Amino acid sequence: MISEFFVLSSRGDKIIYRNLKKEIKHNSPEILFRKLKFSETDCPPIFNEDGINYVFVNLKEIYFCCTSISNISSSFVLELIYRMIEIIKDYCQDINEQILRKNNLLIYELVDELIDYGLPQQTVSLQLDKFICSTPIQKQDLQKSLKKISKKTKEKIKNKKPTLLITFGETQCVEIKKDGEIIRNEVMGKITMDNQVKESTDLTIEFKPFLLGKDVQNKYRYTDTMIEDILINIPCNSNNLQKPSPYVYIPRLPFGHYTFMNYRTSGSKIIKPFLFSINVATFTKNKIDLVVTLKSTYLKKFFGPVTVEIPTPEDALSVSSTLSDNVGQKVVFNSKKRKIIWNFEKLNGGRDETLEAGIILRSGIENLKKVRSQLGPLSLTYNLPKFSLSGFDISRVSSSNMKRFPNIIRNLNIFSRSNSYIVHF
Incomplete structure (x- = not known):
């Protein structure tokens, strides 16, 4: 093999x-x-x-x-x-x-x-x-061999508590037509665990209410969150996942880093964290004016990074650009990849950000249909901390052995991201 x-x-x-x-x-x-x-x-x-x-x-x-x-x-x-x-x-x-x-x-x-x-x-x-x-x-x-460690650092290493870190990550795939119709809006989620406690312990993970499966009649009986597929990768009791208060019981939590659960959901109920307005105009024989407005529906004050990429025609020679706000963002034209790359180090949620780009063509726009077909689609990559797009979430983590293992620290890290957010224009 x-x-x-x-x-x-x-x-x-x-x-x-x-x-x-x-x-x-x-x-x-x-x-x-x-x-x-x-x-x-x-x-x-x-x-x-x-x-x-x-x-x-x-x-x-x-x-x-x-x-x-x-x-x-x-x-x-x-x-x-x-x-x-x-x-x-x-x-x-x-x-x-x-x-x-x-x-x-x-x-x-x-x-x-x-x-x-x-x-x-x-x-x-x-x-x-x-x-x-x-x-x-x-x-x-390795650090010990390079330099002496201070007393405080020694105490930190000595008193370091074993941890149980749960990471809850979602990846969104979106494709939107020119008229705004959604072709695809899907979220693939993964829950990973990093267990550094070698002693045997059980664990109960309680989730916020959701509906498992494709039962249209009961789709929104007690929740707006619909999970289509779930795959659990470690031995556990998952018989109570379809109850109004869903939970999973793990009789013996494995040691190390591993993927605990994969899941998938799709549909109109999934949040679209970004909205776009795109306008393309032709003013001269060798120039295309492009205006892109981005609005974040994710209302956190500052978050990032966010990257918008716009493919340009093969004959694109250069791009002149103007931004509505130069703070925390910049635009570059990658001539090798023929792309306009709009980067946000920090993006302010709830505001409109506008990019005006003038694309200069080497050979003009005699064949306007061909040039227009080579412009776009726009693609977006983002990372949103402490946010679940699907609404699927963990409400509580507990264990019957917490008294025996008081040094277990339960951390929950939630994030959402996308490498495939496509808008046609």
């Missing part, structure tokens, strides 16, 4: 390399590095070169890659790579080149336990402990 696993630095050095099936004779790390650094376009995370399938993840300019000559599921391999990264984080607390090099032997042990002759095996940190002999060198240990 998986032929090789390797980790490359930003300079192309092999930090980790394991040839699992010894069936690839090419220098795969060098091929990947050349593809990353010398390709004219951005290298896709999944590609085929000389009959070899490459699947890689870029984390802080460190590249985790699996190769295979088999036609295997790319999403499966990506999930495996992400699980391997999280397991390394469980042992080493952080990932950077220095930590990976210092823990070289430990990581080789983990790879050998995670993948056996190309086949994925155990991917739960707590169950790997009994097979791992090396002691991890963590970030704080």
Whole structure:
């Protein structure tokens, strides 16, 4: 299945390399590095070169890659790579080149336990402990060797409490027609847990009321939130999810970092955090005037970053731009990608922000229909803290063993983002 696993630095050095099936004779790390650094376009995370399938993840300019000559599921391999990264984080607390090099032997042990002759095996940190002999060198240990630690820092490390961090993240995909009709409005959510308490404990997670499934008759019986699909990835009792007060009971909470739940929802009830008004006009033979107005329906005073990208025609030579407010925002024209990029470091919710752009064309607009078809669509990326687009949320987290484990800190981190917010014009 998986032929090789390797980790490359930003300079192309092999930090980790394991040839699992010894069936690839090419220098795969060098091929990947050349593809990353010398390709004219951005290298896709999944590609085929000389009959070899490459699947890689870029984390802080460190590249985790699996190769295979088999036609295997790319999403499966990506999930495996992400699980391997999280397991390394469980042992080493952080990932950077220095930590990976210092823990070289430990990581080789983990790879050998995670993948056996190309086949994925155990991917739960707590169950790997009994097979791992090396002691991890963590970030704080590296700092000790570089400089002396103050008394306050020593006390912090000594008194550091084990934590249970729950991260609740949603990713929105939106596509809107020129006339404002919504083609797609979908949210894919993921709840991840980072449990640093090795002692066994149970956990009860209570959710705000929602309806599970596609029962149209009872769709809004007791809530406006409709979840279409739910996938729970760890053993638990989920029989009470469809009750008016839904909850999940986990009898034994796994140790480490892992995805607890994936879910999906779609429809008109999902919030659209941004609205656009777009006007295109032609005033001269070689100039197109574009006016874009953005309004945030997310009413927090300041948030960001937010990026708006507008593809321009192939003949675009330059772009002159004017902003309604220059504070916390800027516009650049990327001539290589042929895009107008409108960046907000901080955006004030509830206000209208306007961009006026004059696009100068090299060869004029004799073929206006062709030039107009190459303009747009507008795409938006954003990150909204402490906000749930779907309305799906956790109301309470509890455990019967909290008295036995008083040092557990329960943190809940909520955010929403989008890398696919498309507006046609």
